Amino acid sequence: MTPEQGTPAAGRRRPRRKRVVLADRYRTAPMSRTIMELEEQTSVGEMVVGHLVRAQLRSALVLTGLVAVGLFGLPLLFYLLPSLGDAVIFGVRLPWLALGVLPYPFMVLIGYWYSRSAARHERDFLHMIER
Structure with a gap:
């Protein structure tokens, strides 16, 4: 086959691979x-x-503690104050609403908060490196 047909000629050598690195000339010395x-x-x-x-571990532990207090605190609250368990909202007893519905938006909020916190820590890390 000839080079015109798309295959390399037998005598041609393939070009050496070149390692591409971020442009060092744009980096500052520090x-x-x-x-x-x-x-x-x-x-x-x-x-x-x-x-x-x-920093990331501290954020994770603080938010985990917040989730533990929030999720384990609700059953404890209904146990310590049984009168709250008798309350009815929209025809549904309060414990069913609080334990069956409230944890989901709470967990989404905590997840969003952690995601923002982790992104902030990484941004701070990059700014510290760039200084």
């Missing part, structure tokens, strides 16, 4: 130094990443 420390996993890089991990 930023490139921080990125290099992150890539090489030096103590400074570990400290910066550790800060991000701690």
